[in-house]
Amino acid sequence: MAMAWGLFNDGAGVLSNLNACHEFFSWTASIITAIRYRQSASDSPDRDKTAAQPHDKKKSDRLEVDLWKLKTAMPKMLDLIDRVEFVSHKEQAAALLPDIKGAVLDAEDLLDEFDYDVLKLKVECSKNLEPDHYNDTFLEFFDRSSDYIRRVKIIQEKLDHVHKQAMDMGLHQAPRKFDKSVRPETTTNFNCVEKMVGREKEMKELVGRLGVRGLKRGRTESKAEMTELLVLSIVGMGGVGKTTMAQQICKNANVKKHFGPIIWTCVSDDFDTKRLTKAIIEGLGGDASSDNLNVLMDKLKDRVKSKKFLLVLDDMWDDILKDDTAGWKSLCECLKSGAEGSRILVTTRFHKVGELVAPTNNYELNGLEPKVFWDFFESCAFGSTSSCNDQRRSWSALVKTLFQS
Structure with missing residues (x-):
């Protein structure tokens, strides 16, 4: 035995x-x-x-x-x-x-x-x-x-x-990526004509993390090549408002004054280095007709050279983690020819992605505060008006009770 x-x-x-x-x-x-x-x-x-x-x-x-x-x-x-x-x-x-x-x-x-x-x-x-x-x-x-x-x-x-x-x-x-009909490509343009609700504090913090402090009169911005390409990631669950926040940042007056070109690229679940390189070149007004990745990366280096840019990579999925992140590293290397103060802003629902692209600069975006949420709900349900009659107040209280029960 x-x-x-x-x-x-x-x-x-x-x-x-x-x-x-x-x-x-x-x-x-x-x-x-x-x-x-x-x-x-x-x-x-x-x-x-x-x-x-x-x-x-x-x-x-x-x-x-x-x-x-x-x-x-x-x-x-x-x-x-x-x-x-x-x-x-x-x-x-x-x-x-x-x-x-x-x-x-x-x-x-x-x-x-x-x-x-x-x-x-x-x-x-x-x-x-x-x-x-x-x-x-x-x-x-x-x-x-x-x-x-x-x-x-x-x-x-x-x-x-x-x-x-x-x-x-x-x-x-079936390819491991969503159809465009399921995950439509995002842009800096959005239909919401009213201002963003309940995100003033987050907006101020994020703009500050991008290095936007406001330009002093008479100050000349340096166009020296950057020593380090800084990345800021906004991490949060799907639907919490990451893309909307990034869109508002791009339209912020101080942000537009601070940066030269602002380039928006939707990444989604397909982190294809060649596709993204082409999209960034086109966002900078360049010719991205070549299919040779080396040629495209050389063009990207020339396009961002001496420019203080803000690159938004929206809705980045964990597909970036494949191939030992070689695609991400090579893309960042090309962008380092930009001017000091350039930034990359990434939105993602995956904490691992946020930690990869911005190990020390992650921003967790949570849901709205309860009071802000209910104010927003009332505005959507009953219309935005300063007067609140008895009927509207009663309906609002009833709905709130149903949701909380």
Whole structure:
């Protein structure tokens, strides 16, 4: 048993790789064979001592293969879920997505359950127990093989079916980015004609962090090449007002006086260095017709040279984290030829992105204060008027009570 226990320790990972899986099942099969041999010998000296062995070995081999197939199918299915979620606004994808997730969750639950049973077997084997107890422990573990084989087969059939349905619909080739109809491209222009509500403090702080302090009369701004390109990130949940805040900053009179060109670029979920470089060049009034990234980056360097610019990269997703952030670093390197005082303003809902682009200059944008929110709600619901009659006051109180209950 000591030698067997050593083998079990070596194969404790079980499904971590193909060799570990094979080692574990070979070891358990050998223990079961030894137990069956002793049982048959004690029951009847004349009984064929190898009668039970072929069936046990076949069951063990079947479970090993089925579990390994299920384990290796998971990356493909998780990739499929990731792709289908990006097109879940389409009716067919939305209908199939819950079935794909359900089948994957069933598979993950079964694999976790098997890991638990293996861990339980390991704990039992680590105890100083009598041989008969070891026999019962292994037989109890092995007797569950038939149930596992049955359940794995059902789950695998479900996975195969939903994967085939997704392939027939072409969903397995869906790009990992949202359609423009779902996430329309943002610009500095917005429809809101009234001033932003309840963000005066945040606006003042953000403008200050961009280095805008107001120009003194007679002061000449330096056009020296910058020593460091500073980035400010606005981080907050979707819909909290990050883009609106950035739009207001771009239209702020002091900001427009402080910076030369102000360039707005919508990043969204596709951080494509070439696309963004082209967009920035065009925002600076340059020619971005080339498809050669090196040529485009040289053009960008020339365009920003000696200019104190403000570049807004709106709605940046975690796609920037891929490829060891090489695209982000190369883009920033080109922009360093700008004048001292240039800034990049990034809006994102991902804290990891904010920490990457602006490790020491993150600004958390939270929701409106309750009083400001209700004042804004009343204005939207009942119209912006200074007079507040009894009927309007009653309706406002009723709505507030319903929301708070």
